[in-house]
Amino acid sequence: MPITLKDVQFSFDELEKPLFEQVNLVLDTQWRLGLVGRNGRGKTTLLKLLMNDYAYSGTISSTTAFRYFPQKLLHPDWPVYTAIDEVMPIEQWKFERECQLLQLEKDIIWQPFEQLSGGEQTKVLLAALFCDEASYILLDEPTNHLDAQGRALLATYLKTKKGYLIVSHDRHFLDEVIDHVLAIERSQLVLYKGNFSTYRQQKAHQDHYELAQNERLKAEIHRLDRTAKEKAQWAASKEASSHDAQVRADAARMMKRSKAIEKRVAAQVTEKTKLLHNIESVSDLTMNCLVRHRNPVxxxxxxxxxxxxxxxxxxxxxxxxxxxxxxxxxxxxxxxxxxxxxxxxxxxxxxxxxxxxxxxxxxxxxxxxxxxxxxxxxxxxxxxxxxxxxxxxxxxxxxxxxxxxxxxxxxxxxxxxxxxxxxxxxxxxxxxxxxxxxxxxxxxxxxxxxxxxxxxxxxxxxxxxxxxxxxxxxxxxxxxxxx
CATH class of the missing domain: 3.40.50.300 (P-loop containing nucleotide triphosphate hydrolases)
Known part of the structure; x- marks a missing residue:
């Protein structure tokens, strides 16, 4: 079933530049969709918009309900099943089944939620969400508290699920669990088919093409601009100094040619302004590390x-x-x-x-x-x-x-x-x-x-x-x- 975003616009403050502007997308709930982008670009915000947690302009329509991870529990001191069932009712047998698939002990559902490790809390919350087979699951950083073994297990688990949207900064994990990418770039949202590595390859190819086009257009603009000025200067000097009608006619034609070249320059400049808007500029970090002669440290x-x-x-x-x-x-x-x-x-x-x-x-x-x-x-x-x-x-x-x-x-x-x-x-x-x-x-x-x-x-x-x-x-x- 499709999720359709039409002319969606959102900002936290009316005086600020919109975080999302005129977004038009159609997403398929059968996709295992990875949502990627720089911090601050609005990944979590987009999930919240799908959940209708924020007011926005435009429309987001879907016949599918959404569930968001991580869920907020009102009583984390309660036993796991009771605490989760309070905020999203689930059948116990389904919950036990999903917990077993995530290799959790059967009695964990009766332990106080707050006493579980971060990884165990992540797993029981995920198990609860996937009990709801009718909803589209939005996963916001589910790998943060999982070790390497836990991430591998979660990847295996997610491959058995029909569709979801996931945010994660683990590149290897994303390659394992997604088949489409929605990238929040600097000036637009772009859909790619494939896993994260495929997206990076396609994005690098596009960036390389735009950089090459930018250099070509810069050189062309410089050449045309120089040619136009030379022709304009020649025409102006001939027109001012000569009384010969033919020379003045040639000067007028040269001036017209100069104006035509100026129009070509303007067109090239317009084409150039369409480039480089989504190329990420990543500068180098510096650190204040000290080196002493003590060894071993x-x-x-x-x-x-x-x-x-x-x-x-x-x-x-x-x-x-x-x-x-x-x-x-x-x-x-x-x-x-x-x-x-x-x-x-x-x-x-x-x-x-x-x-x-x-x-x-x-x-x-x-x-x-x-x-x-x-x-x-x-x-x-x-x-x-x-x-x-x-x-x-x-x-x-x-x-x-x-x-x-x-x-x-x-x-x-x-x-x-x-x-x-x-x-x-x-x-x-x-x-x-x-x-x-x-x-x-x-x-x-x-x-x-x-x-x-x-x-x-x-x-x-x-x-x-x-x-x-x-x-x-x-x-x-x-x-x-x-x-």
Missing amino acids: LRVKNLTLSYGDVSLFQPISFELYQGEQLAITGANGSGKTALLAYLFTKKSDGEVTGEVLISPQLTMSMVKQQYEYVGTLKAFAAEQKIDYTHFLTNLRVLGMERDVFNVPIERMSAGQKKKVAFAKSLGQPAELYLWDEPLNYLDIWNQQQIEKMLRHYKPTLLFVEHDPQFIDSVATKIVELKR
Whole structure:
């Protein structure tokens, strides 16, 4: 069944430029559709428009109902099934079936929702949505809290479903689960047939063609403009200096030819203005990493963290040297976040066995999964003791619009808050960087910027990430946590 958008226009403020303007689309609910675009372009907003959560002009019509992930539960302290059934009634047997397909334990539906891990919460919410086989499912970043195994499982699960619209910044995951792409580009929305890699190839080809056309038209405009001026100057000089009728007639013809060339120039300029509107300009990030002569920077021997009699992971040992980028991998719940937090603070709520050798003078910078920043960017930069100009420059390079700079951090979107946290870390002078899932909420272009920056600066880095392409591109070492 089609979803039709006709002359749709939307802005959060009447004084602002519309986020969407005169959008006309026909989408098929049988498509496994990936929605992609830079942060701030309106991916989540478009999903909200389909859900009729925002007022807009134009029409969005469909005979199919929509369901949105993640659903908001009114009582997350209730058992999973009860909490979900309150906001979207579902049959228990269907819910148990979908949970089983996502490899969840049968009794998980009677555990308090808020006590589940982030990955488990994601899976039960997805299981509930796909109990409704009559609705078209809108999935907004379902991979954020899933480890590599969880993402692979979800990809397998989604391939069994008839159609949905999904937002994700995991390139490999999108290649696995979509057959169409809707790209929110700088000045338009464009549909592509194929997976994410196909879209990138087609987009790169189009960008290359437009850049080549732009250079050709620039050269042609310059040549024609020079020719028109030469002919106009010759005609004007002959017409003014000669009393010969034939010469004056030739001058008039030359002037007419000059005017014709000027019209060709104007046409070429008009054609040129149609180009390059959707080419993304991605600048380079900079970071304030420090290099010292101490090596190794960090040495870990037979380390494990435990709560009661339960160890989060088997003992690990590794050394991290200057300029290395070490990835910590492992399943959800294996203690990756706890390990990074302990290395950063030297404190743990549980029991620590093993040894960590790290200089007390070592300067470190941390990007956490969860952060509660408030206030203005200027006050935040002062509080964190980072250069304000460098901080704002990296935010702009990450794609944050200048009009957001005056918005209090607590009112920013999840993606904007993540950029604040990441730009803060890049601005901190540090010998060692600890990043816990740095790609969450950052778009694909940001990921490529980060990869390029790390290859250039080669900071000493310990990071947790589930995106296999990012790990393959960045990591010089990998340590897997096993339970």
